[in-house]
Structure formats: structure tokens, C-alpha cells
Amino acid sequence: MKVLVARSGDEYFACQAVCPHQDVALCxxxxDGTVLTCHQHLWQWDIRSGAPRGLAEAPLECYTVEVDGDSIYIASPGALYVGELFSGIAEKTLAEINALARREEFTQGGTLYNVGDPAxxxxxxxxxxxxxxxGRDDRTSPAGFMLRKGEVFGWAALLDSQPSRIAKATCLEHSTLLRINGREALKVLESDPASGYVVMRRLSSLIARYLASSGAR
Ligand code: FES
Known part of the structure; x- marks a missing residue:
């Protein structure tokens, strides 16, 4: 998904990168620092809210931006619907977990975590x-399972019994991921036991799949 990021004063705002009228790049x-104008048919929007101005007949979809030092994180509402771990849980709970998500991009060869890192x-x-x-150093071997788009990994962060990483995770190509703090997510799930039960059942299935694939090596 492409996102347009604009600076207005000291603040950053993010919205869809393509005009909602036709397939034209808004970049x-x-x-002018507040109003974004599509050069094709001059639709305009307030970058702070995505609200249409003047001729525009549709709003822009906007995303929450968080600035942390030199990094800008953009949250995408609904992004976790693609995660099999959370499908079907209560909307309010999913929204709260979504609010914890930060999008990060990694280049090819980028390391997400190493063996022994805190989970x-x-x-x-x-x-x-x-x-x-x-494994470690030059005695490493593939863990034996592949990820699909939308799949959750690094789920040791959701387990009290697994405080550190047992594998190294590296991007084989440029990759985009949502990062969610496990402790904060557990707090949200504890406030909605029905959804928490669903997630923990699915998590146990994920672990079983991992063990099966590891045993098959
Ligand atoms: S394509 Fe952007 S206003 Fe028409």
C-alpha cells in the first residue's frame, strides 16, 4: 500500500497516495502546508483531516502518524484483519490492538531479531x-516453515513462558510489517476474555504447526 506523508508546520500527516477521483498520484x-490539491481536476482536501474542500466529492483516507526520533510510523486502520490470529474477534478489541500497531519497513537482509533477544x-x-x-553463528539452519502474507510471527511475545527469541528472523526481500507489543496486546485481550480465548486457541494451533514443521526437518 502506498501512503502520502505531508508535513504541516511541525506535524506530519499521512493519507492515501492516489486520488479518490481517478488513478492519479497525489504526490x-x-x-500549501494545509490544503492538498490534485493537479488533474483540482480536487482539494484538508491534509489534517482528509475532509474535502471546494470541488472534491470524496474525502481522503487518512492514517495515524507517530514520530519517534528520526522515524515516522503510520498506523493503518483494519490492518490486523489480515492476521489470522485476530480474525473474527470483537471489533472494539481489534481496534484497540490495531491502535498498538506500528508499521515498519525493512530492506533485504534486514534483521528483525536474533536468537536470545527479548521477545x-x-x-x-x-x-x-x-x-x-x-542455531547460532555459522551453525544455523532454516526453521522449516514459510510465512504467508498476513501471517503473525514472533508470537513468543504473547507467551509468559518464552521471554526470549528461539530463532533469528531476517527479511529475504524488502518487507513491510506491523509491530505490536505483546504485553500491551495481552492487556487488551484480558479486558475481553471471549476474544482472548479465541486468540489463545489460535495461538496454540500456530505453536503446534511450528512444532510439527520443526520436527519434520
Ligand atoms: S484525478 Fe484527482 S481530481 Fe481528478
């Missing part, structure tokens, strides 16, 4: 490919 339009966050793969290696 080629005009921006604090789990991830949803939005695009790209991630490889898992077990």
Missing part, C-alpha cells in the same frame, strides 16, 4: 518474505 499535486513484540507480515534460522 504530483500541490500542497517483546510480535509481527504481522504485510508484504515481503521473512526467513527464520535456528
Amino acid at each position: 504530483e499535486g500541490l500542497f 517483546e513484540d510480535f509481527f504481522v507480515l504485510e508484504s515481503g518474505r521473512v526467513e527464520f534460522l535456528i
Whole structure:
């Protein structure tokens, strides 16, 4: 998914990168610091809210932006619907977990975590490919399972019994992921036991699949 990020004063705002009228890149339009104008038919929007101005007949979809030092994180509402771990849980609970998600991009060869690192966050793969290696140094071997788009990994962050990583995760190509803090997600699930039960059942299936694939090596 492409996103347009604009700076207005000291703040950053993010919205859809393509005009809602036709397939035109909004980065080629005009921006006066508040109002974004598509150069094709001059639809305009307030970048702070996505609200239409003047001729525009549809709003822009906007995303929450979080700035942390030199990094800008953009949250995409509904992104976790693609994660099999959370499908079908209560909307309010999903929205609260979504609010915890930060989107990150990694270049090919980028390491998400190493064996022994603290297991604090789990991830949803939005695009790209991630490889898992077990063992250390030059005695590593593939962990034996592949990820599909939308799949959750790093789920040790959701387990009290597994405080550190047991595999190394590396991006095989440019990849986009959602990072979610496990402890914060568990707090949300504890406030909605019905959804928490669903997620924990699915998590146990994921672990069983992992054990089966590891045993098959
Ligand atoms: S394509 Fe953007 S206003 Fe028509």
C-alpha cells in the first residue's frame, strides 16, 4: 500500500497516495502546508483531516502518524484483519490492538531479531518474505516453515513462558510489517476474555504447526 506523508508546520500527516477521483498520484499535486490539491481536476482536501474542500466529492483516507526520533510510523486502520490470529474477534478489541500497531519497513537482509533477544513484540507480515534460522553463528539452519502474507510471527511475545527469541528472523526481500507489543496486546485481550480465548486457541494451533514443521526437518 502506498501512503502520502505531508508535513504541516511541525506535524506530519499521512493519507492515501492516489486520488479518490481517478488513478492519479497525489504526490504530483500541490500542497500549501494545509490544503492538498490534485493537479488533474483540482480536487482539494484538508491534509489534517482528509475532509474535502471546494470541488472534491470524496474525502481522503487518512492514517495515524507517530514520530519517534528520526522515524515516522503510520498506523493503518483494519490492518490486523489480515492476521489470522485476530480474525473474527470483537471489533472494539481489534481496534484497540490495531491502535498498538506500528508499521515498519525493512530492506533485504534486514534483521528483525536474533536468537536470545527479548521477545517483546510480535509481527504481522504485510508484504515481503521473512526467513527464520535456528542455531547460532555459522551453525544455523532454516526453521522449516514459510510465512504467508498476513501471517503473525514472533508470537513468543504473547507467551509468559518464552521471554526470549528461539530463532533469528531476517527479511529475504524488502518487507513491510506491523509491530505490536505483546504485553500491551495481552492487556487488551484480558479486558475481553471471549476474544482472548479465541486468540489463545489460535495461538496454540500456530505453536503446534511450528512444532510439527520443526520436527519434520
Ligand atoms: S484525478 Fe484527482 S481530481 Fe481528478
